[in-house]
Amino acid sequence: MTDLKLSYQFELSAKPPYSFDLSVHKPAGWWWATPDEIWLDKVLWTTIRFDDHLIGLKLWEKRKDESPSIHCSVYSDFERSGEHKNRLKDLLKRSLRLDENLGEFYRIAENDDILKIVVNDLRGMRIAGWPDLFPALILAVTLQMAPFNRSQSMMNLLITNYGDMASFNGKSIKYWPSAETIAKTDIEDLKRTAKLGYRAQNLKSISETLVQGFPSFDNINSMPRDEAKKKLKELRVIGDYSTNLLLSDRGFSLDVWSAKIFSLLLEGKETENPREEIPKLQRLAEERWKGWAGHAFVYILNDLANLSRKTGFDLTKY
């Protein structure tokens, strides 16, 4: 348990339209930094690992009008330098995507039957960017070849058995294990305690590569997209689907589950072989939504209940 004290506070501005609620507390239930973060009365208490230390964050939307802004209280275990503070601000801006201009996406949506619905429901929502690389890699590895509730179980067991806990502002929040911890853990222990199966070897290999020396997430995100994908693919079992999931400028990345949904939306029919259909659906989406296909993906998957009502397809059954 790491006890953190209030260290400093600042505000960050966001390009309008911006919805803090929808961006950090997604309708589909996705967390931003850790599954254990707390969302209460429109305030987010969460934790990230920054420079190998846990940091507590308390975030809330200070202004909602044409100049939206977020208040950020930082809880830390020692005094931070100005340079450290600036890097943290940059990280938050990037991973909360506060400077993103959604104007073109919303213009395309005006003439698109599907996007028109989701953009109206979720105006101002940002696609979250991962604040930390190793947790995003844990997600990518545990999603592979498993139903989502099993993936969740594996992630929760990893956090419970190997993660760290930050305590601040009256809250205690569990955070993902570090790459160093997993690199030191025996594969058989990972299999037994986190139910990882064959993924134990994969996750351990990734953690070892990170510990031996790998570019930071900020570094990777500043690379041209193709170069960033190539670098991430050097990691064991990180392929096209996972790299799209990891990069903040994510593309349209279908898996078996989402292929079933997009087959209904884009072709009007249920697919018998979702895995085989993925390349075709991917092409259809990229032709239809061009560079905004990744945004279309996230908006649609966060609005399935309402889309089902409006389109007549039961998109929530998968």
Place this chain on the structure above:
DNA sequence: GCGTCCAGGTCTACC
């Protein structure tokens, strides 16, 4: 209670 089936990808061997 027990057996069967398959999952929110990726890699490898083989053609």
Place this chain on the structure above:
DNA sequence: GGTAGACCTGGACGC
């Protein structure tokens, strides 16, 4: 360069 088959095992499902 294209593709079938293997990969752990928890949990859903049928009986």
